[in-house]
Amino acid sequence: MKAAKKHVRLIYLLVPLLLLSMLHSQHNLLADPVKPEDADQQQMLQKSLSIVEIDHEIERISRQQDETQTEIDKLQVQLEEKQEQIKIRQERAGAVIRSYYMGERDNLFAILFSAQNLSNLLEIYSYYELIMDQDKTVLDAYQSQYKSIKDTQQRMESSYAKLTEIKDNLVKQRERVVALQKELDTSIAGSSDPEAMKKLIKEFTSYWDNVGMYEVKRYFSALASAMDDLPEFIQNKKGAIRTNGTTYSIKIQEDDLNDFLKSKNELFNNFAFHFSDNKVVAAGESGNLSLQVEGHYSIENQPENSILFHVDKLVFNGLELPDTTCRQLENEFDLGFYPEQIVSFVKATEVTSTDKILRVTLKLSMK
Structure with missing residues (x-):
């Protein structure tokens, strides 16, 4: 009889714990990024x-x-x-x-x-x-x-x-x-389980608002901070700057840039830049989060001569974000660099990216 009472008391203790564990499991699901199945x-x-x-x-x-x-x-x-x-x-x-x-x-x-x-x-x-x-x-x-x-x-x-x-x-x-x-x-109405799809969407948008955008901005902030020191890195890198009369050229190797970024922030241990035909891709993963940024560099002369980075495409966990987000991040974080911080009295006239190399052409500029 006593044994039976013990079993009943044990059940009373275990049931709440079981319910709590189920709730906890659901909470973890909501906190994790949702990855599409199809x-x-x-x-x-x-x-x-x-x-x-x-x-x-x-x-x-x-x-x-x-x-x-x-x-x-x-x-x-x-x-x-x-x-x-x-x-x-x-x-x-x-x-x-x-x-x-x-x-x-x-x-x-x-x-x-x-x-x-x-x-x-x-x-x-x-x-x-x-x-x-x-x-x-x-x-x-x-x-x-x-x-x-x-x-x-x-x-x-x-x-x-x-x-x-x-x-x-x-x-x-x-x-x-x-x-x-x-x-x-x-699309939701035509899905096999509209209610489940609504729940999934709510779960994902909640994750994006609370975690996703924060993480994306964290990477952009780290990149912007590292770019402040890029001129010094180029100046100290042997062979990065060449001159031919009044023309200067800067050559940045993909591997060198990635090593530089890793030295600035451990976030970039799993994040790397890739240069291809006039396109720059930066991508990486950290746990369940993946981020890919595609863009290009351009020469701008207003308000000053600069080499600015434009975000053409932003992909978070396999999902492409709209152009409004690209423009917002581009305006909020400066990922460009400024020629006169590298070589005095010069003006950038051309920037190109080919297989694993970013090249910048500069001309002497007497203002």
Whole structure:
């Protein structure tokens, strides 16, 4: 009898533990990245990921729209204030101009020659100089105020153009989300188990928002930090810089760049760059996470001569992210480098990537 009671008590203890272990197992599943099982599932997860990211882009654009509208409102107030101020300046400047036009200042100048002696001449001249200085002050103040109004108007026109572009972009992104959501809803409805598919999508998007984007940004941040030291690495690498008259060339070997990155951050122990025909691919894996970045370098001259990296494609755990995410990361993290930090008084004119080699051509530039 006692043994039976012990068994019952044991069952009472084990059942809650079993339930807890089941819940814990489910929690782990939600925390782990979801990998698609087939092409249809991959398409649905990719669309869901695009919807999440474009939604984020819409939020960013909306904030930008509000900020730009606030800036326009402030400029409008400034413009009205300046227009009031310039009315007074305009009247004073007009009076000065009229005095010159009517010859009143010529009469003042003539009085100088009517002085009877040196003392009288100096006294008249001091008055004349005082009037001339006052005229100059009035005209300069008017000119300065007028220029200020013109500058404010130009800033407002620029802000209005920016706001129009933002609104157009917002409409386009919203249309993209609606179209993608419609496609996704149709795909889910046509799947063998719509409820399970919805749960999978929710699980994956939750993982992306809480873990995925953080990890992607961690790699981009590490790359941007390493690129700050790339000029020093190139300078110290024997044979990396060659010169032929006024032309310089930089050659970066794929293996050398990867060794450099590993020396900067252990994240790059399982992450590597590959150079091919005008394309740069950076890819790696860490546990259940995989990341692939495809892009290219270009020469830019504004605001300064630079070799910038453009993200053409971003693949997370086998799923391609939308172009909005590529642009966001490209704007947030600078993965480029600047020629004058490597060789003084030069300007990059060409950048190419071939099999395992990145080449940069530079010309002497006397600014």
